[in-house]
Amino acid sequence: MFRVLRWLRNTVVLMWLCGALAVSAVALGVQALTLSAQVATVTASASAAALAHRKDLAKAVSKAKAKARLRRMLVAIPVVGAGAAVAFEAQDFRDWQAENPEGTFADYSCEVAGLSAEVVDEVLQDLPDGVRPSRDMVLNQLPECMPPA
Numbered sequence: 001m002f003r004v005l006r007w008l009r010n011t012v013v014l015m016w017l018c019g020a021l022a023v024s025a026v027a028l029g030v031q032a033l034t035l036s037a038q039v040a041t042v043t044a045s046a047s048a049a050a051l052a053h054r055k056d057l058a059k060a061v062s063k064a065k066a067k068a069r070l071r072r073m074l075v076a077i078p079v080v081g082a083g084a085a086v087a088f089e090a091q092d093f094r095d096w097q098a099e100n101p102e103g104t105f106a107d108y109s110c111e112v113a114g115l116s117a118e119v120v121d122e123v124l125q126d127l128p129d130g131v132r133p134s135r136d137m138v139l140n141q142l143p144e145c146m147p148p149a
Contacts, residue, residue, distance in 0.1 A: 110145035 071088055096108050124132050 106145065113145070 071084070077084075092112075093105065093108050096111070097103060100107070
């Protein structure tokens with residue numbers, strides 16, 4: 001009789017343990033599916049945001065290139081070009097001065113000269129060695145506010 005009761009008790013404990021493990025496995029499976037769905041949703045939303053950002057960035061770059069192209073075309077016309085160049089430079093100075101309220105035109109000129117020197121140096125690096133001017137000759141053309149590098 002005690003054997004039967006002990007066997008019955010062990011069987012009940014084992015059945016309860018198997019049931020608890022089965023319920024836990026199902027609950028973990030449901031949680032895994034829920035988390036997977038959340039990850040997929042967040043990934044899709046991040047991908048869409050990145051694509052929209054890339055499109056906005058490409059549009060801004062294209063717009064800046066078109067604006068620069070238009071400026072070059074206007075400057076290429078002799079009389080209109082001179083006036084356009086002065087107007088563009090004045091607008092650029094006003095934009096710079098808004099960012100640097102205590103800056104003077106001399107400060108602006110030095111900054112523009114430094115940036116232009118960097119661009120000229122990059123462009124000259126693309127030329128063949130026989131045509132490219134020496135680095136010292138280019139550096140000697142810098143304004144007084146820009147020390148040679």
